Amino acid sequence: MEKEKNTIRKWLFFWIGMIASLLLGWVVFPRLIHSNKEQPVRFSHAKHGEEASLTCQDCHTFRKDGNFAGIPNLTKCMECHEAAIGTSKAEADFIKLAEKLKKEKKNVPWLIYSKQPDNVFFSHAAHIKLAKMECVACHQSVGGKTEKNPPYRYKWISGYAPEVMSMETCEECHQKKGASNACFTCHK
Numbered sequence: 001m002e003k004e005k006n007t008i009r010k011w012l013f014f015w016i017g018m019i020a021s022l023l024l025g026w027v028v029f030p031r032l033i034h035s036n037k038e039q040p041v042r043f044s045h046a047k048h049g050e051e052a053s054l055t056c057q058d059c060h061t062f063r064k065d066g067n068f069a070g071i072p073n074l075t076k077c078m079e080c081h082e083a084a085i086g087t088s089k090a091e092a093d094f095i096k097l098a099e100k101l102k103k104e105k106k107n108v109p110w111l112i113y114s115k116q117p118d119n120v121f122f123s124h125a126a127h128i129k130l131a132k133m134e135c136v137a138c139h140q141s142v143g144g145k146t147e148k149n150p151p152y153r154y155k156w157i158s159g160y161a162p163e164v165m166s167m168e169t170c171e172e173c174h175q176k177k178g179a180s181n182a183c184f185t186c187h188k
């Protein structure tokens with residue numbers, strides 16, 4: 001009788017421990033090492049390509065000095081969205097936010113998925129103007145045809161979002177295309 005109780009107790013503890021560690025591994029731990037943030041505006045690349053017939057470089061422009069302007073500022077958006085075009089909630093929310101930001105003379109605080117650490121030097125002009133590369137050669141998961149911008153995922157341990165290109169990926173292509181792989185090419 002006593003022995004039987006002990007075995008039951010052992011199994012009970014085993015299962016409690018098992019379930020606790022599974023919860024830790026599947027639910028708690030991933031949340032500790034990932035943190036998801038929503039973008040300030042629900043932006044659809046697909047709608048702007050198809051319905052608004054814009055090309056990538058209508059919005060992601062190069063300045064006169066050859067520098068890449070990155071994400072367009074609010075003035076660009078307001079060329080079309082001064083008043084609502086469609087009936088979607090996403091657009092109405094954006095227009096409300098834009099009016100507030102215009103009064104404060106601010107831009108939309110977009111989160112940059114692919115942001116490299118400060119010690120890395122990257123130039124869009126070198127890749128697009130000189131090497132004539134397509135955007136999708138490096139940006140698969142964001143931009144282009146996406147219906148909704150994905151959440152911005154930040155990894156606490158590496159400090160990088162998954163969209164950040166690794167040094168290996170840069171170097172692999174540089175080697176294949178005969179571009180320089182000297183350290184000072186990318187680290188100034």
Ligand code: HEC
Nearest residue numbers: 043048054055056059110112113114135139142143144149
């Ligand atoms: C109407 C203007 C507009 C057009 C046209 C446009 N984009 Fe964007 N793009 C944005 C805005 C606004 C963001 C910031 C929100 C987001 O990340 O979705 C963005 C973000 C991005 C990003 C994410 C950069 C990062 O790391 O955070 C990529 C990559 C991108 N665009 C590529 C493209 C490509 C490729 C095309 C053409 C197929 C394109 N875009 C067309 C406005 C535009």
Ligand code: HEC
Nearest residue numbers: 042044047051052072076077080085086087088090091094
């Ligand atoms: C050339 C005109 C044009 C420009 C410039 C433009 N848009 Fe749009 N936008 C559109 C059109 C067209 C739609 C589709 C409207 C519809 O049918 O609901 C749209 C839809 C939207 C929506 C609703 C998307 C959804 O998921 O339903 C948002 C939000 C939006 N635009 C934000 C922006 C932002 C932010 C910028 C600046 C980076 C911008 N737009 C620049 C034409 C434009």
Ligand code: HEC
Nearest residue numbers: 056060070071112114115116122127133134135137138165
């Ligand atoms: C050779 C790879 C490569 C190609 C090709 C490329 N990109 Fe990028 N892009 C990157 C990298 C790397 C970053 C991050 C740069 C940084 O943080 O210094 C980036 C960042 C961006 C950003 C965020 C800029 C910001 O505001 O900081 C946008 C928007 C973007 N790219 C759009 C485009 C578009 C549009 C094209 C095509 C016209 C394109 N990219 C082609 C590698 C590339």
Ligand code: HEC
Nearest residue numbers: 121122123126130131137165169170173174177179185186
């Ligand atoms: C898919 C191919 C590809 C990828 C990925 C790529 N590059 Fe490049 N890169 C090139 C090519 C090709 C050139 C040569 C352009 C030229 O001068 O004609 C180049 C040139 C450069 C230059 C200019 C070199 C010079 O001599 O002025 C820098 C800086 C650079 N790349 C940094 C990076 C960084 C940083 C990354 C990763 C975040 C990266 N590249 C990813 C293909 C790539």
Ligand code: HEC
Nearest residue numbers: 116117120165166167168170171174180181182183185186
């Ligand atoms: C073609 C571009 C390129 C070249 C060439 C390059 N790097 Fe990097 N390096 C990067 C990028 C992008 C990162 C950031 C992403 C990462 O850590 O993978 C980085 C990160 C690093 C880091 C930080 C690693 C970390 O985890 O924080 C060190 C250290 C480094 N590089 C050293 C070097 C040295 C030494 C060389 C020459 C032998 C070199 N790199 C050549 C692109 C390059």
